[in-house]
Every structure is written in structure tokens, then in C-alpha cells.
Amino acid sequence: MKRILIIISLLLASCSSDDTNSSLVDNSLSSYIEGKAFEPGAVIACSGNDMVNSNNVEIYFFPESTSDNFKLFQTNSSNLDPNNYANYEALEIADTPFFNGFLRKFVGFFDTERWVIVSYELDNEIKLSNPIRIKQLTQPTLFSDAIMINQEQSLMPMFSWTINSEADNAIFFQVVSTTDDDLISGTYTFENQFQYYNTSNVVLNITDGIPPNLISGETYKFTVMDVSEDNWVNQLFMTQFTVE
Known part of the structure; x- marks a missing residue:
């Protein structure tokens, strides 16, 4: 019985350690671009309400021909400085084709208004869009x-x-x-x-x-x-x- 309790204690300690480490992961945009070549304002992008489902927001962007690793970053409020990359966290959301892939878009539900930035990688450089203000509540498309x-x-x-x-x-x-x-x-x-x-x-x-x-x-x-x-x-x- 004592041996079983020791094993359980070790497992709980391991889980606790994993949770602590995961909370320390830096998913900020500033961390993503740190020490790398990047270009602000290089991604053509904008956003609006979804025509079919008004609860969703669509973020459209134009990917250059050989670009890859498309990402979306968001602030948790619209009141933060949109030009401070430390205010942006990566959002785990997949992009989908738009106009049969000539453009692409992220589609998601946002319960509050905020700022977002689209990024991709091209020729060993990170390309960033200008900040996009999500206004789905105060100014629906x-x-x-x-x-x-x-x-x-x-x-x-x-x-x-x-x-x-x-x-x-x-x-x-x-x-x-x-x-x-x-x-x-x-x-x-x-x-x-x-x-x-x-x-x-x-x-x-x-x-x-x-x-x-x-x-x-x-x-x-x-x-x-x-x-x-x-x-x-x-x-x-x-x-x-x-x-x-």
C-alpha cells in the first residue's frame, strides 16, 4: 500500500511540474520574432464579420507565392497598444482557403473586441501584417x-x-x-x-x-x-x- 501511495505521489508531482512548465511557455509575438529578421506591414490583411454566421469573424490575408507557416496573434483587449508585440499571443486556429486559395483566411469566434496580427514566413524572414482592429460588436460589417x-x-x-x-x-x-x-x-x-x-x-x-x-x-x-x-x-x- 505504501509503495502504491509513493507511485501516485510521483505521478502527481510529474503532472504538477508539466502544468507549471506549460504555463511558462511564451507564445507572444515578441518572443516569436526575437532574434529573427522580420518585416512589419508586409502582409496584406483585413478582417470583418462572417456573412453567414455573424458570431464569427473572418481575418483575410494575401499569402505570397512561396510563403508558409501562417499564424494569427491576438491581444486580449482592444485597449492595449496595438504596436507593442509583447501584447500579442499566438492563437491556435487553422487557416483555410479563400477564393479557392488565392487568398486565405482565419475564421473564429471572438467574445470581445481586440487587435490581431497575421504573420507568415518567406525567404527566411517573418512577415507581419499591420494591426487589425476587430470591431464585430461595435461596428458589425x-x-x-x-x-x-x-x-x-x-x-x-x-x-x-x-x-x-x-x-x-x-x-x-x-x-x-x-x-x-x-x-x-x-x-x-x-x-x-x-x-x-x-x-x-x-x-x-x-x-x-x-x-x-x-x-x-x-x-x-x-x-x-x-x-x-x-x-x-x-x-x-x-x-x-x-x-x-
């Missing part, structure tokens, strides 16, 4: 299909949309895709309009090569994200159109 389409110029439709709040808007991200979500073009503009494929007002182009000509009579999808300065999606527009 609005969803609309109110896109105006002018097709006076054949095969080059002009898209325009109404800004819900100019004070909240910093930039627009537009995607032209197939109805099966294969991305054809991805562009950013400061103006609330975009013409396929006229890049005169495009300030950032993530399209892979030269996009194909649209086909008359074919149906496509157009998506726009109205993004704030702190990288929250204020409004998401999505509609289908048939090329004339």
Missing part, C-alpha cells in the same frame, strides 16, 4: 449587393458603389472572380469605382499576371470590401453580373 454596373464599353464593365461612411473608409479592395470563386483580378483603389481592366485608379494590384478578357454572355462575380484605416471591413458588397 454591413453586407450589400448594391453595385452599379455600366457596360457601355464592351467587355470592360465599370463598377461603382456608395460609401456608407467616408470617415471610416481608407481603401477599397475589389475582386472579379468566376461564379466558382476562382479569382480573376484583385485590386485596390481609393475611389469607389473600378473598371475591368483599367488600372488608371488602381493603387495596388495583386492580380497574378495579366487577367484574361471577359467573355460576352458569361456570368461572373464582383466583390468589394470597404476597409477602414485600422483594417476592419466596414461593408462588403457582392453581386453577380453577365458580361454584355
